[in-house]
Amino acid sequence: MLIPVVGVVVLLLVAGVVTTIVHSRGTGLAVAEFGNGNVVTPSGVESVSITTADPGALDRVTVHVDGQPVEARRADGRITLAGLRLSEGTHTLSVRAANPLPWLPAAEVERRFTVDATPPALNVDVVEAKSPRGPVTVKGTADGADSVRVGDRQVPVKDGRFEASLSTVPTSLRVEANDAAGNAKHHDVAVRVTHPGMRAVHMSAAAWATASLRDPVLAMAREGRIDTVQLDIKDESGEIGYDSQVPLARQIGANRNYYDARAVLDQLHGLGLRVVGRLVAFRDPVLGKASWQSGARDRVSQNASGGAWSAHYGQYAFTNFANPEVREYNIAIAKEAAALGFDDILYDYVRRPDGPISQMVFPGLTTTPEQSIVDFLRDNRAAVRPLGAYLGASVFGIAAHSPTDVAQDIPALSAHVDYVAPMVYPSHWGPGEYGVDNPNARPYDIVKASVADFVRLTQGTGATVIPWLQAFSLGHAYGPGEVKAQTAASTDAGAPSFLLWNAACTYDSAGLEPT
Structure with a gap:
């Protein structure tokens, strides 16, 4: 019998024995x-x-x-x-x-x-959102790519171009292009949010609760002299102006209930005003005292002998910026305020204590003080931006040329905030600074020179410069003329926005003109 060789086996009859052979x-x-x-x-x-x-x-x-x-x-x-x-x-x-x-x-x-060893040619346009509340458009070219991923989203590629609209605004995202071979090219892109600017005055929580101080500010707003109110969230006394729900704030008794945050925000937003929440970070005697007395002493900045650092701030006044619990406490307050509706979170005292660092100890510090402050601000922007708030940092005027004096490296921290707010009060400069013999008597000259320095240092970082200007008298009488000289100087230096500071929260002598 003949069997065709087309299957998996061939049967051969050899000496009467059937043998199987694998084909x-x-x-x-x-x-x-x-x-x-x-x-x-x-x-x-x-x-x-x-x-x-x-x-x-x-x-x-x-x-x-x-x-x-x-x-x-x-x-x-x-x-x-x-x-x-x-x-x-x-x-x-x-x-x-x-x-x-x-x-x-x-x-x-x-x-x-x-x-194919050649990855796609990926170029991402500058990613900039009009507001941290979104949306933001991400687009660019990806020649040679079969697919592009923006963050966790797959987006189509047509004629080498891609575009995606994101409803939320991250601080950064990864854009990756892939081809059919499996070659990939990615860029980690910072997402910029340009601050809209402001003409603002400072109001403490207690001042806002006082009609004689609050009403003139509301009148300035209605007249178009200001477009923003800076309202304290947590001030340098460590007190929180409203009934915070942050557990540690309630535990240490930080709440003072000067105002109803939701009601105030609704009122000011109803007038078309923006509201900046000032949050004093590391000068916090309420947290400092409670921490020291409870045995959590690593939360407090210390001297070389292991005691609480005091200097001119008072005992337990300066908390330890390197301590995770201190950082998390401030971030929790910032997130709560952003969720309530504050448009900006503006940190103050986001620094180490001034003074000789050789006499200070910051338990847990593993990097330079400057880098630790930068990392803190980076973590804050990642926390508050998804909630729709801008992030700002108030900084010393001298930080422009002496960053280690208070651990404020302006170019480095500018990459992680939406704006820096240098305190360039003329009364706080010594004779000869920036070549100005008597800064307090020459507000235009000293403000223009110092603000121009900050504008230069923040170039390319995405941060705007919005200086704190002087609306008080200290060693020299300040009225409408001096305030106007400062605002003009700041504008001429490339920073048309400003915040006015008066610790008494009285601005009748500010002389601001309606816009």
């Missing part, structure tokens, strides 16, 4: 994970998995690429080609399994494939 096409030779016409990266050929129906037959398998034998690795019942590196272009993979019976043909599999 070449029945060896079960398979090349998996690597289809004909594949486009792969230079290392992509490592995905090849060569198997046979009988694992013992692997010893009879030979592998060639472009007609040249290649070294194959045999393990775990398969053959792989680890370590093979190929140039760009088209290649041929040939796999041959010899039949144990030499008069029968070998099994062969051939794959033609292309190696």
